[in-house]
Amino acid sequence: MGKYEEAKQQVTTLCHNLVEKGYLMGTGGNVSVRIRGEHAFAITPSNYDYTIMTPADVCILRYNLTVLEGERKPSIESALHAAIYENRLDTNCVIHTHQLYASAFGLTKTPIPALYDEQARFLGKSVEIINYAPSGTGFLKHNVVIRLKNHCNAYILQNHGALCLGPDPDRTMFNVQLLEKCAVTYLLAICTEKKISRIPLPFREVAFAMLRKDQKKFENANEH
Template identity: 40%
Template sequence: MNQIMNARQKVVEKGVQILETSLTVGTWGNISCRIPSEDCFAITPSGMNYETLKPEDVVIVDFNGKILNGTRKPSIELPLHLAIYHARQDIQAIIHTHSAYATAMATARKGIPGAVEDLVQIVGGDVRVNEYALPGTPQLGINTVKALEGRNAVLLANHGMLGVGKDLDEALRVCQVVEKSAKIILFARLMGGAIELSQEDITGMRNFYLNDYGQK
C-alpha cells in the first residue's frame, strides 16, 4: 500500500511540474507510472486541475484497464497508456504533454530529426510522428506504439507529444528535452536547416547515456 501511495504522490508532483514548466496548460495531458509490486499502475484522473490534484484523486488501474482503487474517472487516454505498457516492458512511466513547440511539429506532422545530442541520448534517435487517430481511441494506442518503437518519445499527430522512461523523473526529462529540441529545430530551419547526426554517432551517444552517463 505504501508503494501505491508513493506512486500517487509522484504522479501529483509531476502534474504540477508539467504545468509550472509550460509543458501543458489547464487540465490537458496525462501521467502514469507502473507499480510493479502490485501489478498495476497509477494514472491521472480525467479533467482535473493539476494545481488542486490530491494523491487520492490518482486512479489505480490493472493492466486490463480495471479500476482497482480510486473514485475518480481515469484519463481518457487510458487505452493509450495500456497499449504502451503492454508493448514495452522497459517503460515504467509515461507523460503526455501539449507543449507548444513539440505540438507545432506534431501539427505540421514533421518529426524531430536526430540533430541534437541530448535528444538522441535520452530518446534514442529522431522523434517520429504517429499516424493520426482520435483521442481516447484504441487506434491511437496502436499507432503510438508503432511510432514509439526503439524510442523514448513520440509526437502525437495534431495533438501533442509523449515521453516515456524508466521512472517519472526520466519521462519528464524526455518531455523537456523534446520540447527544447523542437524549438531548436524550428530555429535551425530558419537558418537553412538542421544537420542530422550520423547513425553511428547516435548509437554511440545512446549507449553512453544508458551505460556511463551520471553517477552509477
C-alpha cells in the first residue's frame, strides 16, 4: 500500500457516500482530508464524476499546492482547502457541497441561528454566511479564512453552497447531514411566519464550550 493510500481511500469513500445521500451531484463540490504529520492533504480531482472516482484519481498536494501524487488536475478549490488546514488545526477533513437546502440560505444571505443542542455542540453557535466571491479565487479564500476565526464547523457560501469541517471524515460527514437538517427545518419554520424559538443562550454557550474543548485536542495533536 502506498504512503497516501489511506487518505485517498477516505476521500473516495466520502465522495461515494455523499453522492448516495444526495449531497454531491455531478462534478460539483470537493472533498479533502489532511495528511497527518505533513503539510499536505488529499483532495478530489477537478471536474470528475464522483460515481466512478477511485483512490487513484485523488490528488495529494502540499499546502503550497505542489503535487506529490496524482495524474489528474486537482480541484479548483485546492487553495481554499489548504488555507483551512493552515488556519484551523482542529480540522482534518473538509467537505464542500452544493446541497440544496443549506445553499438556499446562501441566496437570501440568511444565517442559521442555534436551533438545536446538537447544532451548537457540533456545528457551532450559528451557521454564518460567507460573502460571495468567484469559485477558485483568492477572494473566496480570503472571505473564508476571515470567518474561520469563529471556530464553527459549518458555513454557507453566498450564491454557491455549503462548507463543513470536522476532526475526521465520519464527523465531517455527520456535520454535512446535520447542517441540512437545520436548513430544512429552519426553512419550514420560516414558512409558517410564526416566531421561531432558539435554544437558550446559556445552553448554547455550554454546548459550544464542549465543541471548543474537543477542537483544542486536535489543535494540539496537529501542532506536533
